[in-house]
Amino acid sequence: MTEASGTPAPTSGEAAAKSKASPAKKSFHDRVSHALERAQQAFAQLDSWVSNVQSPVNAGFLSKAHVTNDAGLRQDVAASGAAAVGVGAGAEMLETVVAGMEAREARKEAKEHGSGAAFHTANKKAKSTTADAGLAAAGTVGEALLIARQAARLQEAASVAGPVGTVAGASGGATGLVTGGRAAVRAYTTDRKRRKLKNVTMPAGPGEEAMAELRQALASAGEATAEAHAALDMYAADAGDTPLARFEMAVDAAFETTKPLAEAAAALKREMDRKALYEELPAAHRYALKKQRNKEVKQALTAVGQTTRAAGAITTATSIGLGGALMTSPAGWALAGTAALILFGVAGYKGGRAAKNRYDSARHPELHAAPAESEDAAPKEAMSRGEALREALKFWKKAENGERKAVARRIYQYAAGPTVNAQSGVTSELRETAREILIVLKAGPADHRMDRVAWEGSLNDPERTEAWIKEIEEALSSA
Incomplete structure (x- = not known):
């Protein structure tokens, strides 16, 4: 029918380009999930400010109101506290829903794969988000109790506010202790992983002596070539007085010197490429160590902050745990302030790093870009400074091509088999070291529910490249 109408049928390449240009429409479930995730991230940002500052x-102020017996100030603080716990309740509720949905999807994906890198990434996410959902659900209950307490305070019903505050304080304290304990366990396991990673021995590359010898060989070949061409130039200048046989000998001599020169240059280039290969893996190893150290520090600070906050809640039994007016006693207030400083600092650091990554990805897309699929592929255009700053403020987005993803690609290229990187020059020594790094990062055969042979086979499968890069990126995360 297309032929009859005179319209040529689209080629497979055109069809692929068309499908790439117009992606499939998102389902209703995906749109709802995206909207809920955006809302949860927005509430989380606001709740961080509310719980750690407001x-x-x-x-x-509440402590001052009780000391001075200022009823008006108590009412103002109660109104402010009601707004604060409202934000906290919204954040906890959305966290419960979003984390529960993510856990469900991750469990489904893990079950679908059964083993391998994609399975492990999904299974790890399922466990983490399930715990997040449980803690958020407990936090939602605590926030509901705090809303009741603030309502009682606004009505000046002290007989109700006191008991409800005690229950809310105990609930918040328990949740804080669990959250702090979880962070402490993560800090401990991360420390063990970092120590093991530090003990991975990097293979030695070409020594400076070998490189110096090759440079000397190239220099000597260059001198010989220069001398031969100088002699040829001299014979050419006196062509009329130079016997033809001697001129031909000079030409042959000049031609012969080009071969050792080319061989010396090729040998030096090979050794320089080999040296670069042996330098890039240690650089990736240092990055992995840095990320594990950062994670250890952040988890340790989170553990201290959450435990301190829980201590404040339990001490006075009038705390809100994770979100509203904290406590009236000076001791509880001091604990709450210390916890807020620590947790707000950790949250600020995470937010700042994420914003910088988004800015760099937008402003300098070439820094950590993936290799182009074809030579004709146009590089991504850099945004202006203003556009990049606006992109950095989009807290709900992740950087498209950050340093962590670039390092994950690099480690995979070293660990992958010959089918994937046959032309890369990676030696078996480098490959085994990269695979040892993967095992230490909890991306080894046991983690993937595979034996060693099957695991190595998955590294040699080009179709699993994306799953492996995602797995390594998650293993390098310091979140």
């Missing part, structure tokens, strides 16, 4: 300040 709530401790409220606690200070």
